[in-house]
Every structure is written in C-alpha cells, then in structure tokens.
Amino acid sequence: QRVRLAGVFLHDPGIVMLDEPRTSLDEDGIRLLVSLLDDFRHQGGAVVWCCPTGERTELDFDDAYVLEAGRLRSR
Numbered sequence: 001q002r003v004r005l006a007g008v009f010l011h012d013p014g015i016v017m018l019d020e021p022r023t024s025l026d027e028d029g030i031r032l033l034v035s036l037l038d039d040f041r042h043q044g045g046a047v048v049w050c051c052p053t054g055e056r057t058e059l060d061f062d063d064a065y066v067l068e069a070g071r072l073r074s075r
Helices: 002-008 027-042
Strands: 015-019 046-050 065-068 071-074
Touching: 002 015, 002 027, 027 046
Parallel strands: 015 046
Antiparallel strands: 065 071
C-alpha cells in the first residue's frame, strides 16, 4: 500500500483521489500518509478521500460528504 500511495505523487498531480487509503497501513504508515497529504494540500493540491465506513481521519478537510440512501449530504 505504501508503494502504491507513493506512486500517486510521482507526476506532481493537482488532485489526488484515494479510495480507502488507510487499508493495510500500520500506524506509522497512516501518520506518513497524513503528513504527505497535509503538505500536499498546503501546496495547493486537492484530495478526494473515499471510504465506505465513514471513518474519521486525522486530516482537516475543507468539506466532507456522506452518501446516504442515494443522496449526498454535508457532514
């Protein structure tokens, strides 16, 4: 998972789309991911983080939405 996530940043993207990025990461890996994404956002990048469980993350997102009964609502 760490290698796959590292590949996301190889081409200097403006937006990163992640589907369950915490899967298979240990606590150190999660801290590293959060740090990378925080730096990425502060440099003007955008992150779309999808998770089916609605888990909370250590990142402070500008917006958060929940898909519930076929409708998108603000969290």
